Amino acid sequence: MKRRSFFKIVGFSAAACVTPAVLSACTSQTVVEEETGSDAAAQASYEIADQPEVSFDSTTDVLVVGTGVTGLSCALPLLQAGYQVTLCEKQEKLGGDSYESAGIMYVAGSKIQKQAGITTKVSKLWDQRKAQLEEANYSNIDFSRKLFEASGEWADTLADDCNAVFADPQTYSEEGTNEYILLPKNGIGDMDSVLAPLRDTLTSLGAVFQTGYRCCALIGNEKGEICGARFVSADQGDMKDIRAAYVVMATGGFASSQALIEAYAPDWVRVGCYTVASDGQGQLLCEGVGGQLSGMDNAIILTSDVPPVAAWGYFGPTLDISPLGVRLGREDSMTASARACVVGADGFWWTIFTNALSEGSQSRSVAQTVSSYKTRTYGPFDDLEALASGCNIPLDQLEEVFDDYDSMVDNKKDSLGRTSQWTRLEAPYYAFKQMPVRCLTHGGVTTDDTGQVLSATGQAVAGLYCAGSAAAKGGQGLASNGAFGLLVGRALVEKLDERKSQAETSE
Template sequence: MDRRSFVKLAGAGAASAVAGLGLTACVTQAPSAPTGDVRSYSAVGQPAVSFDYNVDVLVVGSGMAGLSAAMLPVESGLSVLVMEREDLLGGESYESSGVIRVCDTQLQKQAGIGQSPSAFWQRNKDSYLKAGLTLANRAESMLKSAPEWLDHLVDEYGASFADPKSYKQDGPVDILVSFSGLGDTEMIMLPLRDKLAEKGVTFTTEHECVALVLDGTGAIAGARFTSGKAGTVDVRARAVVVATGGYSANQLMVHANNPDQELLGCCSRLSQGNALSLCSSVGAATADLNVSIMVASDVPDATWWGMFAPLINVSPAGKRLAREDDASATAEACVADELGFWWSIFDNQMSEGVQSASAAKVMTKRADRLVGPCDTVSDLAAAMNIPADALEATMEAFNKAMEKKKDEEFGRELQMKSLKAPYYALKQFPVRSSSRGGVMTDEECRVLDELEKPIGNLYCCGTAAAGSVEGLSTCGSSGFITGRTVVADLTGKE
């Protein structure tokens, strides 16, 4: 399915998308038009306000965080409008690898995989703290809430995931992937979008949020958008949720906060830091902006291959770089050693294994970076332009470690198997992925000011907020927490 099909519900254009959805199975009503005097309202740094729509909950951004934030409010009978800057729904989430780091879900319990969220946190927290994350309590809260969000996503919205039993043997215990495998979020996000629409959520695209609206008391009361088709659109809302993503694609923000990473490319153009600009304009505090942005492969699927099949990641000189069953370790090592790129060497266990569809897609799409099949390590080295003796030594050491089931060099734990001909190699480049700093919130995702007091009616989730550490998992979980907080704040019901 072409990604553009994901937004056919808004395909009639931005203005009509507010009034209804293009898919006949999920038509919703437009938000109501406001009434009464609006002279006491103002948009920060903008001309006078003239409201076009009135809703209970306005969600800015349609990625996993934004869509998850819409769940509980619409289920509680609140009117919800999701507005997206791009001409497509889904944001970066739709283009991601589709991997969700989570444990203790019903799917995993049924597969006999037993790891608690607390154990997951204890196992990973040192890496977050080592990176410089100060909002560890927020990160912990999101990770521990992830199973509830995921179960709700499956039970209430029909999201489909691959059976963990299919990769339980020698595979990861804290990961779920889409039913179709790595690199396909369609079976997760498409049902979520459609069910939200059926429940009454309204969507629109091609509307960029340029300012938050304040009432006469200075409280958040909505937001202003601009659209090439509809002009200026003002939305009054009792709660505004900012879920516009991080800032890793904003070169100026990266230069200001993470100058050592500004020469790296970025995996997406969408993370422009809009949330920082919007929320800071009304006094929101920020946190952890100087924490390094996560780095990954510019081929998102391949980042995770080492968890599902044996492979070796080597430098341009043929030396092994890091443990391959850690999604970010090789990219981080590549950046630290200023190498520019690395090779992933694999065999038919990858191309014919549980993630064969991902391998086939990548091998076709990135054919210009692929070498193989090669029947000998010497032939592979020649194709990679690496000295044969160096690569042969690396392969021999790796295979011996796998046979002993003990990786003394890097501590690999998953897919402890040797590689056999024919061999393939894929060239990959390190890129900036998700920023970990952002708008400061409390553990319930209320935006905080410089005195760490909540700014009324304003919420932030996903990578727009500080402390998001695990991609789709913490995006969805923080969105779910946000929705719960919004319902409690607007209705008084937990």
């Protein structure tokens, strides 16, 4: 009698089929493929949590869930090796949160940086980057170093293989500053120059993209291996089951999940969020099939609700001041002032800048931002008295802050930790009003160094991989997440080559 296999829903998440915010409704089921010799049984309907039985709409070698920089980078080596890749994105456009980011990429040792005359050793640049990661309470520092050291190769791969375009570091790297920062072609906020060529290259290599479909469940077989996933359309009018030899979760962090923030970082639950897409769904689905979550306690990164403005301090003189005229944090950081603003319950803060910024290397970003946020931009002000009046800051307090700032610039020493942009602010002054938001998280699904998902006992969850901000070892930024995706893609090429070799031998 012909035997028939039934693939069953594994780690079903009810939240994925409704709205990202209703995570308290999440349930997990562990069900595997069953085989039976009974024709009657073969016709039976197996449903879990009111889910229809599995019926594959398509088959691929690797299914990548998420199309941010991690997912797109993961697909590249697989397609170049001739394997089939399907990438699914819950939003209607590709790129995920990466596309909307400020575009600051922490990269060392790339060709374009070397051509710009940056000869500082990667190991020395790592020491600077390591200090930043430790300040933000990142764990897995050893793996973070591995990704940082691979970031140059990732940038070279995108430039050489995909014609991605980066800005010339000579335009913004001087006096030893910003030597491990790479920007897109047109500077801050221009991730289209990086992601569009990558997307187009994947398309030319045969990638299949599905947008507007949210992953709501993983699918397992009788061996306990993950062998596909179920997706539901945004309006829940359509459902797709996709079969794959391997599934890669590249779904991003959990910054917009109120339930996960309350569980892992309750101090930040009342802070707004920049994105609605980082809902932790990948973490929950991996946990539902036995994957271990780690490193998520208080692993929240805050920034401005207008991220490009938070990045200005890397490239020109700025001053971050509270409504009462108190300097908040080091301006050459995208996170320090936002965190200080929340801790101090200030509600918002001012970023003071001058023509030195608006006429500098990031003039495009300044012009676009000011044009888009006219009601948030104040000035020009010809002197401190006008600035204080325009921003409703006590004049005596503002004058004291500026005196301290000038002294800091002269001595090139800052009690708050600033290490660059030692230039005085000269009138006319401008002020931009910013609010703190959650933007990124670190911690997530526990994996080995190839991205394979691990259980609490350290056992591999067969067929399931995770990379980027969804993984406990990821989340250090765009370039590191891209390098992580590239690493996982290459590891899966080896796995698929091995499977192909075994299949040919058995024949």
